[in-house]
Amino acid sequence: MTKQQANWSPYDNNGGSCVAIAGRDYCVVAADTRMSTGYSILTRDYSKISKLADKAVLASSGFQADIKALQKHLAARHLIYQHQHNKQMSCPAMAQLLSNTLYYKRFFPYYAFNVLGGLDNEGKGCVFTYDAVGSYERVGYSAQGSGSTLIMPFLDNQLKSPSPLLLPAQDAVTPLSELEAVDLVKTVFVSATERDIYTGDKVEIVILNAEGERREFMDLRKD
Amino acid sequence: MKLDTSGLESAMPFFGVNKELVEGFSASPSFEIPGACDFDSFQKEAVQMVKPAKGTTTLAFIFKEGVMVAADSRASMGGYISSQSVKKIIEINPYMLGTMAGGAADCQFWHRNLGIKCRLHELANKRRISVTGASKLLANILYSYRGMGLSVGTMIAGWDETGPGLYYVDSEGGRLKGTRFSVGSGSPYAYGVLDSGYRYDMSVEEAAELARRAIYHATFRDGASGGVASVYHVGPTGWKKLSGDDVGELHYKYYPVMPSTVEQEMAEVVAGP
Numbered sequence: 001m002t003k004q005q006a007n008w009s010p011y012d013n014n015g016g017s018c019v020a021i022a023g024r025d026y027c028v029v030a031a032d033t034r035m036s037t038g039y040s041i042l043t044r045d046y047s048k049i050s051k052l053a054d055k056a057v058l059a060s061s062g063f064q065a066d067i068k069a070l071q072k073h074l075a076a077r078h079l080i081y082q083h084q085h086n087k088q089m090s091c092p093a094m095a096q097l098l099s100n101t102l103y104y105k106r107f108f109p110y111y112a113f114n115v116l117g118g119l120d121n122e123g124k125g126c127v128f129t130y131d132a133v134g135s136y137e138r139v140g141y142s143a144q145g146s147g148s149t150l151i152m153p154f155l156d157n158q159l160k161s162p163s164p165l166l167l168p169a170q171d172a173v174t175p176l177s178e179l180e181a182v183d184l185v186k187t188v189f190v191s192a193t194e195r196d197i198y199t200g201d202k203v204e205i206v207i208l209n210a211e212g213e214r215r216e217f218m219d220l221r222k223d
Numbered sequence: 224m225k226l227d228t229s230g231l232e233s234a235m236p237f238f239g240v241n242k243e244l245v246e247g248f249s250a251s252p253s254f255e256i257p258g259a260c261d262f263d264s265f266q267k268e269a270v271q272m273v274k275p276a277k278g279t280t281t282l283a284f285i286f287k288e289g290v291m292v293a294a295d296s297r298a299s300m301g302g303y304i305s306s307q308s309v310k311k312i313i314e315i316n317p318y319m320l321g322t323m324a325g326g327a328a329d330c331q332f333w334h335r336n337l338g339i340k341c342r343l344h345e346l347a348n349k350r351r352i353s354v355t356g357a358s359k360l361l362a363n364i365l366y367s368y369r370g371m372g373l374s375v376g377t378m379i380a381g382w383d384e385t386g387p388g389l390y391y392v393d394s395e396g397g398r399l400k401g402t403r404f405s406v407g408s409g410s411p412y413a414y415g416v417l418d419s420g421y422r423y424d425m426s427v428e429e430a431a432e433l434a435r436r437a438i439y440h441a442t443f444r445d446g447a448s449g450g451v452a453s454v455y456h457v458g459p460t461g462w463k464k465l466s467g468d469d470v471g472e473l474h475y476k477y478y479p480v481m482p483s484t485v486e487q488e489m490a491e492v493v494a495g496p
Contacts (some may be wrong), residue, residue: 098279103332107371129306135327137309160332163308165296165451 011063011111015198016048018059019146019185020117021159022125022140026178026209029117030185031059031145032193032220033203044201044222051213053078056094056118057206061145062132063111070110071098073101091118095128095136102134109133113144119208138164140174145198147192154188182207186218193220247273278447279383280409281322282417282437283378283389285402287424290380290387290457292320293434294449295409295442295470298327307450316341318461319357319381324406325374325394331373337361354381354388358398376406382457409441409448416440427456431465439477442470 016066018031034041049059050071058074060067077097081089089097095116102110114130129142140161144153162170174181182205189203200223205216232362281294294311297304311323321337323330340360344352358379365375368460369390375394382388391399391406403421405413416437425433431454438452454465 019396099328099331103328106328106332106373131300131305131328133326133328135331137306139306163296163451163467163469165308165310165453165467166469167453167464 010108011066011145013062014042014064015146016061016159017143017145017151017189017192017196017205018048018061018113018115019143019151019155019188019198020059020115020127020129020141021155021174021176021181021185022117022126023174023176023178023181025119025123026181026207027057027119027125027127028178028181028185028205028207029057029059029115029116030189030203031061032147032189032199032201032203033063034199036198039199040199048203049204049206051206052089052094052116053091053118054088055120055208056091056116057208057213058098058114058116059144060112060114062113062125066110067112070101070112074098079103090121090139091116091126091128092120094118095126095138095200098128099134102130104134106133113148115142115144117206117208119210123210125208133171136139143188145199147196150192150195151188152190158184178207178209182216189218189220235392236290278445279311279324279407280405280413280438280441280445280448281378281407282403282405282410282413282434283322283325283380284376284417284421284430284434285387285389286422286430288427288430288456288458289382290320290389291430291434292322292378292380292455292457292462293438294322294453295297295438295448296453297442297448299447302360304449309450310453312453312455314462315357315379315381315439318457319354319379320455320457320462321361322380322406329373329375329394330377333361333364334377336364337407351383353383353385354379354390355383355400357381357388358388358392362392362396362398365392365394368394369396378404378406380457382459382461405437407441407448409438409445412441412444413437427458427465435466435468435473436477439470439473443474 010087011109015036016032016034017065020029024087029049030210035046038194043052048061051057078089109132116128118126120126127139127142128136129139141155159174185205193200200220203218234378278299283292292312296309298306298309303367313321313323315321315334315338321334341352341357373394379390389401391404420433434454435452442448451467451468452470455462456465
């Protein structure tokens, strides 16, 4: 007697790619704006990037409904933090909050592949990369989403930074300037669009630095 | 055009069916199917069985000068290397370390939780928690989640009032006290090097080199291990990170490239007019 299998899944994958690069005094967070389901495109103009705090920007790909719920949860927790501590949450603090939030749903996970970018307390760029259940790590650069297996090897080639585990310690941030990093991100998305069907339409790039926040858009292939 | 289905024909005739039936009409091609009740999950379980378990190499051992703890730093998702710089040695508090093998999120979260519990114990009892106590706290939590899919294979190493302590704790609910452990898919290779080179009375440098070599050899042979080999020492004053070496560079340090004598030199061929 074969067991009845569930034919409804609570999850869907809306595709897309996210990238973040940490610099000496800036951080670049980028994501494409295509939202798909199966082989159809739902919209060409969906932002996967959300600003959680002054110095913490989250880019997430995966199941956008779960991501929307996750962003709302984090925004609410940030508001409570601001009421209790009279200041904005720092990026490393937000990073741990996100990790704990994801792990609390360990047995019914948020289908979200996140990359958190921002500036740490010293003003240096920081990027945190996550898996779906909350394991996280501070890195110099990261890519998540459907195009991540295409993008990561390219970033490794261009930006490979010494591992933070090496002793004596070596700095992990890239020596690239802000403009060079933005250019690299644009190149990366153009390449990923060529070979990943779920990535394309437009790329939204958010740059955080000492002056504040800047946003750029660039058109990508729409096929 | 008739399709060639010779590839699908079973090698053995149907059991129990007499020959006439089989030869009388062309039997419909079929794949051999396992006689399981639940066919779909059987397939999934079969694939899971051959998946490498807990792709990592971690080890720890007690010796005269304390506890030596070492690990690689590779995280793999199936065949994709998701990170080469994962911190697999987690600093629970200044005198206790935990190693990570299995699910990264499970290990990170529960070790952080254990650190909180250890600190609460210190505040409540005005003294540090023992390694025995800390490992028991973790083992009890993991036992209560037994069967729910957590994947944790960890070693708790520390120095308390009774001296150096080392426990192995896993998500099946097991907790073992011991003097030498290695956990992960690379552990057989690490055990080989560790067991053959181990002596109780080694100096800190000798023990560190033994640990480093064991991790290096495991990363050499195990595809799921690699990255940076970290080595920590836990002594009476707490833990200290001794080294973090890229295993690719360790390879050329242990086996330097020797220039070989050239037997036959290839002469440059000059292209004709």
